[in-house]
Amino acid sequence: MTVGISELVERTLESVKKEDEKLREELPEVWKSFTTSEKIILKVIKDHFIPVVRETLKKGEEIEVKNFFTIKRQKTKVKGNKRCDKHEKAVESYNKANKGKGIEGYAGSPIWRKLMAETRSCNSCKSKKKQMKDAAKLTTRISFKPSPNFWIITKKKAATKPRPVRSR
């Protein structure tokens, strides 16, 4: 099923009215209706909000709505190594020497761990990595990712107590 903008607005309006009603019952002395016409909401969303989303993405900016989702333009993949020549060679020769050893040859190896620590603090590796990142171009494809607690919150309606967001 596809939901269009008019249906979304109708549902939004329903949700607003519900909260409005609830507030009127709970706090009648301070209640002031904030319901507005469907026409106004439709105009704001269709003619302003959605075009603003598009302009933001066109500029190459990412949109992150906490606890909901992230929308961003995808980037082209850049061919090449992420390490400087010296460390790329070191990694290659380590790989050759430890072929077929599996994960133990890496995670359990002090030599490998030392090499990885070295590349992380190496300035040439850092600038190479940045170079690769800068060479990536924005495409017209878009990725839409729900937040880690997106489904949990929707199900429980626990908007008042969001779970801590895990960093990726």
Ligand SMILES: [Zn+2]
């Ligand atoms: Zn390096």
